[in-house]
Amino acid sequence: MSPQVAVPCPHCAAEQTVEFRRAGQELTCKACGKFFTAPKLRELKQLLPAPLPGAGRAAARAGQTPLRNWLFVIGLATAALCGIGGYFVTEYAKTMIIDEALAKKFTLDVEQDLDSYAPADLWATWETMLANRVLPQWDLAAARDVQQLGESFRFTGWVLFGLAGLGLLTLLGSLFLNSPSRTAPRS
Secondary structure, three states, rough: OOOEEEEOOOOOHHHHHHEEHHHHHHHHOOOOOOOOEOOHHHHHHOOOOOOOOOHHHHOOOOOHHHHHHHHHHHHHHHHHHHHHHHHHHHHHHHHHHHHHHHHHHHHHHHHHHHOOOOOOHHHHHHHHHHHHOOOOOOOOHHHHHHHHHHHHHHHHHHHHHHHHHHHHHHHHHHHOOEEEEEEOOOO
């Protein structure tokens, strides 16, 4: 559809809508029914209203609102930071969690160390530990504490991954917030 301009009829002064493609052609006034010649293209262009300064930029920014911009930035930052943090926290948790194979290896190492001692040396070490109230290096309570701490880190990592997902949803939601209509009429 070509642009349109309102032109007054030379006979009755009633406004007539004239398309640019009809410039210089013979037209019929809808009010009085008389014929008149439409202005030439150059004259029709002069009748168009002047665009406002910065109207092109305003039309480009029509879909952007401060809320939309803030949600996009917050969603992007949350998704990136929580995703990266979740990855590193879960990787660190893997170093603390003792799986079954590692626990069996640890038990075998302790048993081999005990087998290398002579019975008299074991008894002397045991009496020294009891007298000085010193726990052996392979204290299982400490291993359980480290295991629980590793599980806590793993849980924290998954929470961070969940927050990264929420950040991604916020980012995607901001793209559809106040989006300009695709079916806007052309002028």
